[in-house]
Amino acid sequence: MSTDLIDRPSSISRWLLGVSLVCLIAAILFGWLLPVYTDEVGWRFLRRAAIDGADSLLNDSCGPTSFATPPWFIMPMRYFSAIANDVLAAPIFVRAAGVVCALVSIGLFWRLVQQLEAEPEQSRLTAALVFALLTAGVLPLVLVMSRPEQILVLTSALIVLTSLARFPQLNSARAAWCKMLLIVALSIVAQSYHLKGVVYVLIALGSLLVSSRGKGTVLPRTLGALLLVASAAVSAVYWSGRFQCPNDPILFEMFASESIFVTFLQQNGFSAFVLQLLKGANPLNYVALAVPVEPPMSHWLPPNRVAPVLHTPLFLAICLIWAFATIIAIAFLIAFVVRRGLLAFGDTRVVIAVSVAAVIAAWGASQLNRNVYEAAHVLPMLAIFIVICWSLRTTDRISVYARGLTFIAVPIAIVTQAFVMWAYAVPLARANTTPGYAAGQPYSVSIAGRREIELNISEAMAASGMPKGRRLNRLVIDDLTYLVLQDSYRPLHFTGIFGPWEGTIKDPIAYLIDRDSDGIVVGCRYLPPRLREAAAKSGPICAISREGMTRLAAAAAAK
Structure with a gap:
């Protein structure tokens, strides 16, 4: 690859950053038109412990597990949800919450890049790549869904930033206590929203253990780790118990069908189980969810808007930039570890990157059916992994390809997002001019009227x-x-x-x-x-x- 274009002055990197950021923000704001999908309200419905005394399911035919009292440390978020949902009780506020959370996450990603990249031009190129990745396809529309995935991304980004932060005004021990309290609190917030929050404790643990150094920091880090493990154990029992259904065999089978352990380990044997785990751990499974398809899952988007002939080029383009960005990130990580040996794991970035990768792989491996909104947490976490690993670059040769990828990713993101807006703008705008239930979208409601x-x-x-x-x-x-x-x-x-x-x-x-x-x-x-x-x-x-x-x-x- 010729490096003439890549080595031009920093004005090019500024242009790439500006274009990718504007495109991503425009795509997020375009998501304002998206009717509220059933699962956005559904998770509000399932978190009613502060109103009814217990969280509930869609009906009570499961028997004793139909109602569950959350652990005490989850209840503060239940009260927050009850107050917020009561004050902001309209579809338009559900969508507004989704858009605001998506915009805040963009700001956190930008802050993470700045914290990791000391060189201004490389900082701009990395940010431009990440913004381009998040812009491609229908991912921005998924990112504005007001679901627990948004909280997972926000808390994880804040945990990583907290771990990397420096507090020069505090001594190391006080800074360690502050970091520990904040990381544990953020992890508990994530655990209170979804079972996924239990898996995400791995990021909190990794970030906490490398957040501080020195003898005075051992106690807060050890105590924080114990609190994280204990809260995760209690949360895991609570969440797994919610999906038991002893009194309704039909619902029991439906819940069990989502379990890889039941479906593959018990029915298909150990070898099929291991193979499925390995296949599921591939994060590119979630990249495919960012590609416009027909028909959309449960018609969360208006149907019959994407010609079948366009699916393959869109799929290849979007998967291309995500795949190469991920491969380059892994190459940077491996090169860094090979060069430094075990000392590499003394670097905060390496431990956090491995923790993020472990969460992505663990959640992916556990899933049999991937709903489109799963991309709303896996792909942003993959973007965080890419940002961290790209800051570990040690070889100029790989860096040339990494920088060149940004020049490819930004145009692809612009083209795919332009297609999404062209395909869906009219039906989405029409859906939100008529109050009530969105036409052609049986599980969505308009934000109007x-x-x-x-x-x-x-x-x-x-x-x-x-x-x-x-x-x-x-x-x-x-x-x-x-x-x-x-x-x-x-x-x-x-x-x-x-x-x-x-x-x-x-x-x-x-x-x-x-x-x-x-x-x-x-x-x-x-x-x-x-x-x-x-x-x-x-x-x-x-x-x-x-x-x-x-x-x-x-x-x-x-x-």
């Missing part, structure tokens, strides 16, 4: 005869009505009543009457025809009161 939807919900409930002036009990809701009715007691999600997560529930009305439910308030499109016909309606909302369900049950029994 909060007041109109609240009025529809109120009118439908009143017409159905639903009681006023008290807290409603075991109300069936959907992603849109939940944001208005989240103050009800232990609500039930429509997917846990009408499918696909209904389990052994064969007669929804009989089940709801048995649970002393006050009724159903969901989008009419989610109801079976018989219930839709009997429901009170206002706009897209249907409501059936307790009395209405009793009448339906009596009519069914009379047949």
